[in-house]
Amino acid sequence: MLSDYSQPINRIVEIKNIVQDIHPFLHRLFPIAVAEEGQFLVYQPGPAGFYHLEKTMPTLMPIPIGIRAAFPLDSDGSQMACVVTGDVFDELDGYVTIFHEFIHCQQYEICETTLKQSLQIFQQAQAKKDFMWEINHPFPYEDHKFVSLYASFLEFTLESQRNALWAIRRRLSESLIKVDYEYLVWQEWKEGFARRIENQIRFRLDLPENQGGKLRPFTRVSFYAGGEKFIGFIAKEDPSLAVDIETLFHRMQGEG
Numbered sequence: 657m658l659s660d661y662s663q664p665i666n667r668i669v670e671i672k673n674i675v676q677d678i679h680p681f682l683h684r685l686f687p688i689a690v691a692e693e694g695q696f697l698v699y700q701p702g703p704a705g706f707y708h709l710e711k712t713m714p715t716l717m718p719i720p721i722g723i724r725a726a727f728p729l730d731s732d733g734s735q736m737a738c739v740v741t742g743d744v745f746d747e748l749d750g751y752v753t754i755f756h757e758f759i760h761c762q763q764y765e766i767c768e769t770t771l772k773q774s775l776q777i778f779q780q781a782q783a784k785k786d787f788m789w790e791i792n793h794p795f796p797y798e799d800h801k802f803v804s805l806y807a808s809f810l811e812f813t814l815e816s817q818r819n820a821l822w823a824i825r826r827r828l829s830e831s832l833i834k835v836d837y838e839y840l841v842w843q844e845w846k847e848g849f850a851r852r853i854e855n856q857i858r859f860r861l862d863l864p865e866n867q868g869g870k871l872r873p874f875t876r877v878s879f880y881a882g883g884e885k886f887i888g889f890i891a892k893e894d895p896s897l898a899v900d901i902e903t904l905f906h907r908m909q910g911e912g
Contacts, residue, residue: 658697658712661690664745665699665707671751671861672705678856680899686761687737688754689729691719696729698737724753726760736761752857759850767902768846775842777835790846793839797874801831806874810882812889821889822910829910840879845905848883855884883908 665688676682685701687710700710713729725739738757744750772778781789796802805828812821829837855865869877890907891898897907 658692658695659690659742660709661697661699661742661745662707662709665690667745668707668751668754669701669705671755675755675857675860678860679853681759681762681853682755682857684758684762686726686758687729687735689737689739691715691723691739691741696739698729724757726757726764728764736764748861749863752854752861752863755857756850756854759853760846763846763849763901767905771845771902771905772842775838777838777842780835790842791876793835795836795839795876796832797878802828803872803874805831806878806882807872810870810878810885812885818893825910841905841908843876843879844883844886845901845908846883847877847880848885848887849901849904851880852884852887 668685668688672682672685685705685707687701688699688707689696690699694715695712696715697709698711698713699707701707719739719741721741722743723739723741724744726736727739729735729737729739738754738761740750740754740757744753777789777793781787786792805824809821809824809828812824828840832840851866857863858865867881869875869879869881886908887898887904890904894907897904
């Protein structure tokens with residue numbers, strides 16, 4: 657017998673009412689697919705806001721325990737969902753992670769595909785049928801020049817250092833080959849944006865901040881921390897870019 661998650665899943669609605677004023681993207685609830693015994697239990701938010709079990713469907717691939725992801729359930733990409741296993745409901749932190757994945761659902765629906773298609777790194781990955789490039793790209797994390805520049809970037813906190821911060825960003829773009837710089841900005845935009853809203857939710861719920869990636873050695877997760885910081889800086893200069901995420905991406909690339 658598959659589990660019934662109707663009660664714990666609807667705690668999402670209660671938390672949404674507490675945090676939805678943090679950002680307009682938090683007004684929207686997405687389907688939640690709970691993976692269990694080779695099946696997705698797909699819970700859909702109804703007109704009144706509460707979730708109900710809409711259907712079950714085979715996973716068609718192994719789903720690891722502890723997965724927290726966002727991807728289309730349908731082959732045509734028409735239905736984005738937050739994909740989890742049932743342990744996500746054991747702690748309040750798990751619910752925060754669900755909202756993090758909802759932000760990825762929003763990114764996908766608004767502009768993610770369009771932005772990806774403009775990137776050389778994505779075009780090359782598609783040609784090689786490398787569907788895991790976002791995780792496995794061989795970025796030069798240990799390159800001394802990159803380490804020095806990114807460490808300096810992470811240290812900036814004051815508005816008075818604006819020109820110096822943008823100078824470092826230019827030096828990063830000049831020192832990295834194109835696909836590596838695209839990868840850096842992509843991770844900063846996609847994961848940094850979701851991390852920023854996640855930490856605002858954590859603050860509201862009196863939970864510890866997610867600080868993963870702030871310390872050396874640098875990894876892909878370092879770009880989550882760097883992106884959160886960079887987006888906060890850009891959004892302070894131009895608050896509209898906290899919502900206009902397509903323009904935000906181009907600003908992070910240094911295009912205007």
